[in-house]
Amino acid sequence: MTLKGHCLCRAVAFEMTGKHNWVGHCHCDSCRRNAGAALVTFVARPNGQWRWTGTEPAQYASSPGQTRYFCAICGSSVAYASERYADEIHFHAVLLEDPAAVTPRHVFHSHERLPSMPQDMPGCKHR
Numbered sequence: 001m002t003l004k005g006h007c008l009c010r011a012v013a014f015e016m017t018g019k020h021n022w023v024g025h026c027h028c029d030s031c032r033r034n035a036g037a038a039l040v041t042f043v044a045r046p047n048g049q050w051r052w053t054g055t056e057p058a059q060y061a062s063s064p065g066q067t068r069y070f071c072a073i074c075g076s077s078v079a080y081a082s083e084r085y086a087d088e089i090h091f092h093a094v095l096l097e098d099p100a101a102v103t104p105r106h107v108f109h110s111h112e113r114l115p116s117m118p119q120d121m122p123g124c125k126h127r
Contacts, residue, residue, distance in 0.1 A: 001018075003096055003102070005096040007078055008074040009076070010054065011073045012052070012078050013054030013055075019049075021045065022044045023043050023093060023102045024105065024107060024108055025039045026108045026109055030063070035077045035092070038116070039113070042090035042091065043093050043096070045090075047088060066080070078092060
């Protein structure tokens, strides 16, 4: 299966093939602040099974070993990569042309979730 996605202005675009490693919600403060959202849903893809098909995004080292990718034109947060997970990249699921094509099964950093967010995310494993 091939999944495609893009930023708000469509300048940064990407394509993913094969199977994803996981799909999950992240509640960490860093991801929330980067995306300006209460939580961020990521699709983790193995390196070699994705590519940029539009303008390559700008990069920001949010902390040592952590890289955030974003569109330099519209500012959309596009992806996250970490030296800790060197063999994969995490794309924002909402940027997919069909976000319903993926189903979150994991929850990360639930101890940092905002009090207004539901504690239980049906169908998801807390990690």
